[in-house]
Amino acid sequence: MLGMLTPDERQVAQSLLAYPDHSVGRMMTLDYVAVRPEWTVREALDYIREHGYDRETLNMVYVVDEAGHLVDDIRVRRFLLSPVDRPVKALLDGNYTWLAPTDDREKALALFRKFDRVALPVVDENRKIIGIVTVDDMLDVAEEEATEDIQKLGGSEALDEPYTTISLVKMVKKRASWLVILFLGEMLTATALKYYEGELAKAIVLSLFLPLVVSSGGNAGSQASTLVIRALALGEFKLRDWWRIMRRELVAGFSLGIILGVIGTLRITIWSFIFPNTYGEHWGLVAATVGTALVGIVMWGSLMGSMLPLIIKRCGFDPATSSAPFIATLVDVTGLIIYFSVAMVIMRETLV
Amino acid sequence: MLGMLTPDERQVAQSLLAYPDHSVGRMMTLDYVAVRPEWTVREALDYIREHGYDRETLNMVYVVDEAGHLVDDIRVRRFLLSPVDRPVKALLDGNYTWLAPTDDREKALALFRKFDRVALPVVDENRKIIGIVTVDDMLDVAEEEATEDIQKLGGSEALDEPYTTISLVKMVKKRASWLVILFLGEMLTATALKYYEGELAKAIVLSLFLPLVVSSGGNAGSQASTLVIRALALGEFKLRDWWRIMRRELVAGFSLGIILGVIGTLRITIWSFIFPNTYGEHWGLVAATVGTALVGIVMWGSLMGSMLPLIIKRCGFDPATSSAPFIATLVDVTGLIIYFSVAMVIMRETLV
Numbered sequence: 001m002l003g004m005l006t007p008d009e010r011q012v013a014q015s016l017l018a019y020p021d022h023s024v025g026r027m028m029t030l031d032y033v034a035v036r037p038e039w040t041v042r043e044a045l046d047y048i049r050e051h052g053y054d055r056e057t058l059n060m061v062y063v064v065d066e067a068g069h070l071v072d073d074i075r076v077r078r079f080l081l082s083p084v085d086r087p088v089k090a091l092l093d094g095n096y097t098w099l100a101p102t103d104d105r106e107k108a109l110a111l112f113r114k115f116d117r118v119a120l121p122v123v124d125e126n127r128k129i130i131g132i133v134t135v136d137d138m139l140d141v142a143e144e145e146a147t148e149d150i151q152k153l154g155g156s157e158a159l160d161e162p163y164t165t166i167s168l169v170k171m172v173k174k175r176a177s178w179l180v181i182l183f184l185g186e187m188l189t190a191t192a193l194k195y196y197e198g199e200l201a202k203a204i205v206l207s208l209f210l211p212l213v214v215s216s217g218g219n220a221g222s223q224a225s226t227l228v229i230r231a232l233a234l235g236e237f238k239l240r241d242w243w244r245i246m247r248r249e250l251v252a253g254f255s256l257g258i259i260l261g262v263i264g265t266l267r268i269t270i271w272s273f274i275f276p277n278t279y280g281e282h283w284g285l286v287a288a289t290v291g292t293a294l295v296g297i298v299m300w301g302s303l304m305g306s307m308l309p310l311i312i313k314r315c316g317f318d319p320a321t322s323s324a325p326f327i328a329t330l331v332d333v334t335g336l337i338i339y340f341s342v343a344m345v346i347m348r349e350t351l352v
Numbered sequence: 353m354l355g356m357l358t359p360d361e362r363q364v365a366q367s368l369l370a371y372p373d374h375s376v377g378r379m380m381t382l383d384y385v386a387v388r389p390e391w392t393v394r395e396a397l398d399y400i401r402e403h404g405y406d407r408e409t410l411n412m413v414y415v416v417d418e419a420g421h422l423v424d425d426i427r428v429r430r431f432l433l434s435p436v437d438r439p440v441k442a443l444l445d446g447n448y449t450w451l452a453p454t455d456d457r458e459k460a461l462a463l464f465r466k467f468d469r470v471a472l473p474v475v476d477e478n479r480k481i482i483g484i485v486t487v488d489d490m491l492d493v494a495e496e497e498a499t500e501d502i503q504k505l506g507g508s509e510a511l512d513e514p515y516t517t518i519s520l521v522k523m524v525k526k527r528a529s530w531l532v533i534l535f536l537g538e539m540l541t542a543t544a545l546k547y548y549e550g551e552l553a554k555a556i557v558l559s560l561f562l563p564l565v566v567s568s569g570g571n572a573g574s575q576a577s578t579l580v581i582r583a584l585a586l587g588e589f590k591l592r593d594w595w596r597i598m599r600r601e602l603v604a605g606f607s608l609g610i611i612l613g614v615i616g617t618l619r620i621t622i623w624s625f626i627f628p629n630t631y632g633e634h635w636g637l638v639a640a641t642v643g644t645a646l647v648g649i650v651m652w653g654s655l656m657g658s659m660l661p662l663i664i665k666r667c668g669f670d671p672a673t674s675s676a677p678f679i680a681t682l683v684d685v686t687g688l689i690i691y692f693s694v695a696m697v698i699m700r701e702t703l704v
Contacts, residue, residue, distance in 0.1 A: 058429045077410045146498035154578020163583035189563040207559045211541040219677040226506020231515035324676040325571045
């Protein structure tokens with residue numbers, strides 16, 4: 001019985017460390033009990049009593065054939081509740097599943113969610129059992145995976161160490177890489193604004209609402225990308241559903257844009273009545289520009305925020321890369337262009 | 353034996369629904385087995401065999417006194433591995449813990465992480481056992497709690513329903529509330545910019561770098577707040593450690609600010625050499641302004657991003673409220689003031 005060996009601790013550690021990071025092999029334990037289908041329940045119980053006492057993980061008993069191939073897994077209490085002269089064979093229900101040592105731990109997490117098990121067997125390419133993974137380790141995995149996603153969504157690399165103990169140099173490195181990428185992306189706003197410098201000079205008032213309008217698109221995009229990335233991580237939909245997601249986000253983005261657009265227009269109108277001349281004689285045109293641009297930019301932000309994670313996943317990368325700051329930066333640049341394009345249409349006569 | 357009752361399903365459902373949302377009472381099951389300490393292992397096993405067959409949750413057996421008070425919990429396999437004439441009393445190790453039905457499920461999650469159990473007992477105020485909670489439900493809890501935090505961090509209310517099935521009207525409502533709050537906050541940028549309108553008119557070039565400088569502070573703040581919020585959720589530090597966190601973030605923010613400041617200054621300098629007159633004759637002053645402002649704003653963003661979640665938690669609210677977009681909005685407004693203050697010092701002679 002493979003599982004009944006009491007292996008040299010060091011050798012075990014070395015063999016487990018040979019598996020890739022975040023793989024099932026890294027988290028499996030050799031601490032399981034295996035019995036044979038031709039034994040009786042009494043023989044199995046005697047065997048368990050003899051070999052299983054110290055095993056922390058004795059909630060499931062694995063049934064294997066003479067070559068060690070996995071045949072089924074049975075809850076230990078089934079043995080407890082069965083007549084002792086019945087053969088183990090009679091307890092088999094064929095309801096079992098297994099993991100490969102090279103499987104990603106996220107796959108293990110998904111299987112544990114689907115199958116109501118406290119432990120799952122790990123088998124090699126010949127379906128010989130080589131270890132088990134227990135559900136209490138899965139709680140840690142779920143937590144670590146969520147932490148990674150959350151940190152990426154916040155616009156930095158995953159720290160892979162607790163925030164409180166990671167060295168300052170390491171943390172700055174992990175944060176600097178993304179911050180610099182975002183900074184380089186955001187530089188395009190300076191380029192775009194340079195292009196509209198003439199319009200800005202003629203209507204300084206436009207620059208007053210620039211951060212307001214542009215950041216609203218970024219916020220709408222952050223919401224959309226975060227919701228879509230989490231739904232993807234939970235397996236709520238597949239990439240081929242992109243068209244359904246896009247339709248939802250277009251409608252949601254339009255509604256949200258209308259809400260913000262109305263508030264923005266009202267703000268400029270009311271201010272212009274209370275404090276005359278704040279926004280010049282053309283305040284009506286400014287209000288129209290801001291309101292219209294908001295609808296366009298919020299829709300655009302929602303669309304980008306929802307579609308980019310799907311595109312990134314399609315390209316084989318982690319969708320959590322399209323974090324809130326990443327989307328906000330992209331929407332900043334494109335939002336500027338939308339804003340000035342709207343302004344040039346609505347305020348043509350003032351600007352020319 | 354309380355636990356051995358086969359209660360009317362409807363009554364059970366009603367009694368469980370009486371507990372508050374997200375409480376332990378809502379997720380507990382009555383499907384457990386309890387035995388008495390004065391029984392022998394044989395008596396206990398007979399009892400388990402008779403009453404426990406259908407119980408999905410028979411991994412732990414609860415030992416209770418005659419009044420139903422919890423005395424200990426024992427893994428079912430201990431019974432299996434013990435001589436049958438030993439009293440149950442002899443198996444007790446006093447190593448157990450319990451939950452109250454009114455406990456928050458996050459507390460249950462923390463206990464499961466700490467104690468290596470597949471199930472935990474739930475007791476009433478007299479420490480009478482009234483149900484159990486199993487670890488497989490905890491996986492779902494861990495996932496749901498992470499989803500809530502992630503959605504809040506993305507700048508919307510938690511959806512509380514899958515993204516793919518929630519009605520569009522509900523989703524727009526959940527997103528609109530935060531988007532409007534952020535919009536109202538961001539309106540302060542228009543107010544601040546109005547105040548600096550004179551400077552803007554004299555140096556249009558300042559507005560070109562406005563989104564770049566301000567959004568970098570927002571990005572640094574997003575990183576800091578996300579890391580701190582997750583570390584808080586994982587219990588990596590306590591509120592009273594705020595001074596240590598603040599020191600770390602000041603150093604990290606300063607380093608990150610220097611990195612971005614140097615890149616920003618180089619960008620303006622190089623562009624001014626390649627395309628003379630892009631940023632006017634005072635490009636040197638502009639470069640100095642952008643570089644200096646970046647150091648200040650990135651430090652300020654890191655400081656706000658790390659301290660606000662702590663302040664919000666101190667006030668008794670959910671720290672995840674201080675999401676990336678929330679911090680970005682706050683830093684936008686204050687960042688503007690830093691930017692123009694720096695500009696007024698460095699470019700005094702040009703602006704006057």
